[in-house]
Amino acid sequence: MKILALESSCDETAVAIIEDGHLLSSVVSSQIDIHRRFGGVVPEIAARNHLEIIDKIVESSLEEAHMTLDNIDVFASTMGPGLVGSLLVGLSFAKAMALSTSKPFIGINHLFGHVYANFLKYPFLRPPFMVLLVSGGHTEILVLRDWDKIELIGKTRDDAAGEAFDKIARLLELGYPGGPAIQKAAMKGEVLYHFPRPLQEKGNFDFSFSGLKTSVLYFLRKNPSASVNDVAASAQEAIVDSLVTKAFDAAGNSGLNEIAFAGGVASNSLLRDRAEKLSEETGVRVYFPPVDLCTDNAAMIAMVAYEKAKRGLFSPLSTNAVPYLSLDVF
Numbered sequence: 001m002k003i004l005a006l007e008s009s010c011d012e013t014a015v016a017i018i019e020d021g022h023l024l025s026s027v028v029s030s031q032i033d034i035h036r037r038f039g040g041v042v043p044e045i046a047a048r049n050h051l052e053i054i055d056k057i058v059e060s061s062l063e064e065a066h067m068t069l070d071n072i073d074v075f076a077s078t079m080g081p082g083l084v085g086s087l088l089v090g091l092s093f094a095k096a097m098a099l100s101t102s103k104p105f106i107g108i109n110h111l112f113g114h115v116y117a118n119f120l121k122y123p124f125l126r127p128p129f130m131v132l133l134v135s136g137g138h139t140e141i142l143v144l145r146d147w148d149k150i151e152l153i154g155k156t157r158d159d160a161a162g163e164a165f166d167k168i169a170r171l172l173e174l175g176y177p178g179g180p181a182i183q184k185a186a187m188k189g190e191v192l193y194h195f196p197r198p199l200q201e202k203g204n205f206d207f208s209f210s211g212l213k214t215s216v217l218y219f220l221r222k223n224p225s226a227s228v229n230d231v232a233a234s235a236q237e238a239i240v241d242s243l244v245t246k247a248f249d250a251a252g253n254s255g256l257n258e259i260a261f262a263g264g265v266a267s268n269s270l271l272r273d274r275a276e277k278l279s280e281e282t283g284v285r286v287y288f289p290p291v292d293l294c295t296d297n298a299a300m301i302a303m304v305a306y307e308k309a310k311r312g313l314f315s316p317l318s319t320n321a322v323p324y325l326s327l328d329v330f
């Protein structure tokens with residue numbers, strides 16, 4: 001079964017083709033350079049840019065897989081959550097391809113996609129396992145109970161982890177996106193300052209990152225000559241410490257001995273090192289998608305589509321974009 005999937009929920013235009021769960025092509029065009037000067041994604045500009053290039057990205061992906069549209073058996077696209085204008089571009093394009101070739105269409109939940117990125121690297125992995133989903137919009141501890149069922153264990157009460165990286169990078173004038181910029185600066189700095197790790201009571205699996213941002217802001221006002229690299233290293237330490245400690249506590253609490261990481265922040269090298277170290281200490285196994293499949297891509301969307309297609313879970317062409325699509329929807 002050959003599946004072509006589209007992903008356009010935020011600022012990446014992505015197309016992938018898989019055959020029976022094996023990746024044949026994954027093309028990602030990032031708009032980062034366009035949005036950088038605004039310090040974040042501008043939704044209207046993102047949607048317009050998706051529209052301008054989506055047909056070319058589909059063509060590149062078909063070329064990479066040595067295929068034409070007629071070879072594709074199923075078309076899929078992210079239907080949410082995400083920016084509505086951006087979502088509509090990929091969704092409408094996928095539905096149009098399905099209609100014109102008389103092939104089925106499947107709408108995909110982007111959050112399942114991030115979790116499923118792990119199956120591209122670890123095809124032997126099977127639910128149930130713990131998941132730490134950390135991206136620009138999401139910070140959640142989850143259990144993938146079954147292929148189609150995600151259980152929420154804890155989540156952020158305010159900012160997402162990626163959002164914290166982005167906002168602190170802005171305070172430090174390190175540019176956008178903040179995660180990679182902070183990681184780079186932190187490598188040249190030292191963890192000299194202690195920033196807060198809230199909600200530390202045992203059994204509390206929620207996160208809060210807005211206080212950290214404020215704490216960095218006040219620190220910089222009081223210490224204008226502090227080294228940016230040291231502050232970056234200390235802030236990264238606080239975020240990663242919170243994330244990893246809670247993920248392992250949740251695994252211990254639930255009796256699951258596998259944690260899969262997902263989302264853009266899962267590409268962070270300190271997070272990976274810390275998780276590997278705790279894995280050795282506790283015996284809980286950890287899984288990380290390749291760095292380029294942590295951030296938004298269509299290969300992960302195609303993997304969800306494959307599991308849905310095998311179960312005959314196709315979507316009607318009346319399927320609409322759902323900006324706040326929840327974890328309950330497979």
Ligand code: KG4
Binds near residue numbers: 177179263264267296
């Ligand atoms: O998953 P993603 O590409 O998009 C969303 O669905 O949100 O995640 C983007 C987020 C951004 O906030 C970015 O700063 C963060 O992931 N990020 C990182 C790293 N690379 C990307 N955060 C920390 N360290 C990184 N190396």
Ligand code: ZN
Binds near residue numbers: 296
């Ligand atoms: Zn994402």
